[in-house]
Amino acid sequence: MSKRQAASGSTKWWRGAVIYQIYPRSFADSNGDGVGDLNGISAHLDYVASLGVDAVWISPFFKSPMKDFGYDVSDYCAVDPLFGSIEDFDRLLAKAHSLGLKIIIDQVLSHTSDQHAWFKESRQDRTNAKADWYIWADPQADGTPPNNWLSIFGGPSWRWDTRRLQYYMHNFLGSQPDLNFHNPEVQDATLEQIEFWLKRGVDGFRFDACNYHFHDQQLRSNPPATKRDTASVSIENPYGYQAHLYDKTQPENVAFLQRIRKLLDQYGAMSVGEVGDDNSLSIMAEYTNGGDKLNMAYSFNLLTADFSAEHIRSQVSDLEAEIKDGWGCWTTGNHDSIRVVTRWGKDTQHPRFAPMILAMETALRGSSCLYQGEELGLPEAQLTFEQLQDPYGITMWPEFKGRDGCRTPMPWQSGAVNAGFGAHEPWLPVAATHVPLAVDTQESNSESTLNAYRRILHWRKTQPALIEGDIAFFKSAEPVLAFTRSWHGQTIVAVFNLSEQETTFELPVAATELAGHGLAGAELVGKTLKLGAWGGWFGVVV
Incomplete structure (x- = not known):
């Protein structure tokens, strides 16, 4: 047992835990620049602790050109000045621990920003020390990409580079080149940056797109899908037309996850992986059972528009049938999905809807991730095309409006400028429908959604059967x-x-x-x- 495990009193605190996700850009702006930051999070940790959650997952705050708002990392070991400093993070971590909260940070390992020093070196020529750190491929004879792989954000997952006269692979934006995890040096470098944060005292990691680390080295084209994947992507996205047999979820990933687990165990830290795939429940089971890979994983399967007892029952039952000694994590909302009050509740403001969804989700076997603002019953914000910031939504407009509607600023004070988010005009507008639901308004109302969440979560802690x-x-x-x-x-x-x-x-x-x-x-x-x-x-x- 590590010293950290001994201090926490449990080696498996994450089993049945409730994790509160914070999207730092939109949580609280402490310095008046229109963007949330680490000090803004610290200032509201007492509020988070009052909810009765066990841990906080913070979306990326690392140095980044922000083409994908932090999920395009240019330095894994540096805090982007937009969010503060490394000292700000250390203070946040210390305060969270003083309140009994664990801190989980987001790690985006499958790809970096094209501004990362690794990629800048890799693209210079075909013989440099990092030439093989990313996925490079020659064009076909007619100059087209090497195969039919598609980017989730639209178009081919290959971009031409005039320096190397080759294509590089990107599962997401063209400015997010995929790392080549078949290269042991890439794995080693990735583990080093994970250990940097372990040494600072973080309690765990949420691994973004954790089944995207490896690709088929033969670069075989994907076959057509026999069943459209509408859990990971919207129905308007051609990405779902393929069966993704070769561009992700490769067998080599298991050994890499085992390397990560071995490192995390040395520090008593945990892991939760995001699995986006046509067959996500089976992958969740494979990646969590055996006690030597991820501690737990979650999929997008409860983040779809399908809201029925049969759907929820089948998702949980199918996972239970395969997971053995593994562990699942359920979520009905995050920074990538339409808010649950809109997606499942059709914007209902019935006072029982949001608390019922919380009670249902946290009563399922597994752990739970709650997204900031759900405890207020926030609906999806409606934005015009001109207000969009998300490149995914801009590309797929108008049928798919992207992810900005769930990323608008947190409303803290109904009567304050920008609903108390910050003094300066925020990076996304505060939704008018959110202002009456602000924290200060709900704090004083014992029957509010906020206080209903607190009652449920604190009560759940007293019920071991609902946890284990x-x-x-x-x-x-x-x-x-x-x-x-x-x-x-x-x-x-x-x-x-x-x-x-x-x-x-x-x-x-x-x-x-x-x-x-x-x-x-x-x-x-x-x-x-x-x-x-x-x-x-x-x-x-x-």
């Missing part, structure tokens, strides 16, 4: 999702009405109501559970 327990689903017709969580002789029943229509559910077991969570909209009469709009209920089997 096994899961089993009851048969239920739409729109009811019903299951049990069992642990050390206790079985908790969880039932949720995923609609605004009243409905009933016949409990197949004898159970008494479990109180303290604050959910409303449900009444047990005998074995009949009457569920109002977006109602949720917890009970314990007797």
Whole structure:
């Protein structure tokens, strides 16, 4: 056991943990430049701790030209001046730890910025020391790219370079060249930058696009998809037309994840991987079982528009069937997806919707990631084309509007300039629909979504079955999702009405109501559970 594990009191604190994601550009602006920063996060850590979460995941704050807003790293070991300094990060980390919060930082390993020193050297010629650190390929005889691989952000995943007279691969933006992880030197260099942050005391890492590290060295073209992938990408994106057999999720990735795990274990740190793939649940299972790769992983499968009891039940059941001793992580919102109040709730402001979604998500077997602003019930912000910043949305407009609608500034004070985000005009506008939902307005209302979140999350900490327990689903017709969580002789029943229509559910077991969570909209009469709009209920089997 590492010293850090001994200090934390648990080697597996992440199992069943609730992780709060902060998108630093949009959380709080402390210096009035219109962009959120590390000191802005530090100033609001007491608020985050009050929610009852266990850890904070901070999206990238590393040095970057910001073409993809930090997910294009030009120096893995430097804080971008836009966000502050390394000393600011150290203070943030210390304050989080003093509040009992773990800090997880985002690591974007599959690609760098084209402004990274590694790529600047690699592109100079074909014989330099880093010539093979990125994925370079000759054109076909007619000058076209070496195969049919596509970028998620639109167009071919190959860009021509006039220095080397070759194409380089980019799964995302053309300014985000993919590293060549078949080169052991690249793996070693990547592990070194991970260790830099481990030595500073971070508690874990969220690994972005963690199944994109390796590519097929034969550069074989992908075949057409037999089933469109609409979980990882929007239906308007031709990326989903291919079965991605060769441009990602290669078998060599397993050994690399094992190298990462070995390093993290030395420091008592954890890992959660983002898996975007046609077959993401199987990959989540493969990457987390065996105790020697990722601690846990999550997919985009609950980030789609499909909102039904059957969909949620099948996702969890399919993962459970494969995961063995691995561990999943569930999320219904992040910085890449339409906010859940809009995506699933159709912009409802019913007071039970957002708390019910939280209770449902955190009652599933696994850990949970919550995205900033969900605790306020924020809907998706509606932006004009002229207001867009996201290159993904600009490329795919108008049918896909990109990710800016979930990235607008956090509203802190309803009566303050820019809703208290900062003194200067922010990089994205504050949504008018968010101002009435500001933190200060909800703090004083005991029945607000914010306070409902606090009740649920603090209550959940008192229920070991919801953190570690096994899961089993009851048969239920739409729109009811019903299951049990069992642990050390206790079985908790969880039932949720995923609609605004009243409905009933016949409990197949004898159970008494479990109180303290604050959910409303449900009444047990005998074995009949009457569920109002977006109602949720917890009970314990007797």
